[in-house]
Amino acid sequence: MTLLIVVLAVPILKFLPKESLEVHSSQALTSGWDPDVIHAEVGQPLHLRFTSDDVVHGFGIGQMDFSPVEILPGEWTETTLLFDKPGIYTYYCTRWCGKDHWRMRGTLEVGETNPVSPPADLPLYLTLGLDLDAPHPSPVIPANKPSAATGSELLATASGFNEYLSKDYYRIHSPFEVYDGLRDTVYSDSERWSIVAAIWRSNTSSEKLAEGKGLFTENCAACHGKNGAGDGVFSDDLEAQGSPAMDDQHGIKKPASLNDPSSILGASPAILQGKITRGGMGTGMPMWGVIFTEDQIWNLVAYIYSFIFIY
Structure with missing residues (x-):
C-alpha cells in the first residue's frame, strides 16, 4: 500500500x-x-x-x-x-x-476511525526461510574483478540463458551459485565470472545504481566506508563501544566489509535485501526496512555488488 x-x-x-x-x-x-x-x-x-x-x-x-x-x-x-x-x-x-x-x-x-488494514506481505527472506546470520562464504574467488561488459559480449552470442537473466532467478541465487551452475559449459573460469557480472548488471540500470549509490553514501558509508571496506568514520567507535548489539548480547562488531568477494559472492540478493531490511548482525546496523522503500533497498543491493563487479 x-x-x-x-x-x-x-x-x-x-x-x-x-x-x-x-x-x-x-x-x-x-x-x-x-x-x-x-x-x-x-x-x-x-x-x-x-x-x-x-x-x-x-x-x-x-x-x-x-x-x-x-x-x-x-x-x-x-x-x-x-x-x-x-x-x-x-x-x-x-x-x-x-x-x-x-x-x-x-x-x-x-x-483513523474504523481502520481497515490489509495483511502485510512477508519480507522475501522470511518467505524463503533464509538464515541471515549464517555464514555464506563463496568457495571460489575470481582471480580478477569480473567485467559485466565482457560477460555481455559472451551472452550476445550465447543461447539458453533466459532463466539466468530473470529477476526471480537473480534474487534467490548467489553469484557463486550461478558461476557453479555454468561449470559444464564451454566457458573458462574467468568467462563464467564475467557472465555472472553481466547477469547481475542486467537486473539493474544506471539510474537505479545511481540511487543505490546515493543511499549508500548518505546512510551507510559512515560505518561501511565509501568503498565498502568496513572502514567508515564510525567503524572503530562502534567496535570499541562494546555495548549490546541490536540482535544479541555479545557486543557490537566492526561493520562488515562489502568489498570482500568471499562474503558478497556467496550472498544472494535476497540475503542482502534481508540484512538491510532487518538490520542487526551484531554490528548495531539499523533496521532500514522501515526507512527505505522496497525499491530503494533493491537498488542499494545492486549497488553493493558493484564493489565486486566491474559495471
Missing part, C-alpha cells in the same frame, strides 16, 4: 498554530527523541516544533518523499504534517550526529 504525506513548512512564527507538539532531539542513549512516540489522525494537521539539546540533527520520515527538517541546537524549527492514510511510520535522524546515530528512531502512529 502506498502511503502519502503532505508536508507544510511554516517558517514565520506569527503564522504558527498555537498548539504545537515540542520535540527535543539529542545524541541517543535510547531513542534520542523526546517524545519517541507521536500520535496523529488522518486529515488532521500535526504541528511539530523541534529543537536540539546538543548537536545538529535532522528529522526524516521513513519511506516518504519528505525533505528532512534540520534541527539546530538552541533554536526552534516548525513543521506541519498532514497524513491522508493511516499507518505506523518511523521517524529518524538524518544527520550523522555520533556513534549512536543509528539509535535515533521514533514511531509516528497515524490512526
Whole structure:
C-alpha cells in the first residue's frame, strides 16, 4: 500500500498554530527523541516544533518523499504534517550526529476511525526461510574483478540463458551459485565470472545504481566506508563501544566489509535485501526496512555488488 504525506513548512512564527507538539532531539542513549512516540489522525494537521539539546540533527520520515527538517541546537524549527492514510511510520535522524546515530528512531502512529488494514506481505527472506546470520562464504574467488561488459559480449552470442537473466532467478541465487551452475559449459573460469557480472548488471540500470549509490553514501558509508571496506568514520567507535548489539548480547562488531568477494559472492540478493531490511548482525546496523522503500533497498543491493563487479 502506498502511503502519502503532505508536508507544510511554516517558517514565520506569527503564522504558527498555537498548539504545537515540542520535540527535543539529542545524541541517543535510547531513542534520542523526546517524545519517541507521536500520535496523529488522518486529515488532521500535526504541528511539530523541534529543537536540539546538543548537536545538529535532522528529522526524516521513513519511506516518504519528505525533505528532512534540520534541527539546530538552541533554536526552534516548525513543521506541519498532514497524513491522508493511516499507518505506523518511523521517524529518524538524518544527520550523522555520533556513534549512536543509528539509535535515533521514533514511531509516528497515524490512526483513523474504523481502520481497515490489509495483511502485510512477508519480507522475501522470511518467505524463503533464509538464515541471515549464517555464514555464506563463496568457495571460489575470481582471480580478477569480473567485467559485466565482457560477460555481455559472451551472452550476445550465447543461447539458453533466459532463466539466468530473470529477476526471480537473480534474487534467490548467489553469484557463486550461478558461476557453479555454468561449470559444464564451454566457458573458462574467468568467462563464467564475467557472465555472472553481466547477469547481475542486467537486473539493474544506471539510474537505479545511481540511487543505490546515493543511499549508500548518505546512510551507510559512515560505518561501511565509501568503498565498502568496513572502514567508515564510525567503524572503530562502534567496535570499541562494546555495548549490546541490536540482535544479541555479545557486543557490537566492526561493520562488515562489502568489498570482500568471499562474503558478497556467496550472498544472494535476497540475503542482502534481508540484512538491510532487518538490520542487526551484531554490528548495531539499523533496521532500514522501515526507512527505505522496497525499491530503494533493491537498488542499494545492486549497488553493493558493484564493489565486486566491474559495471
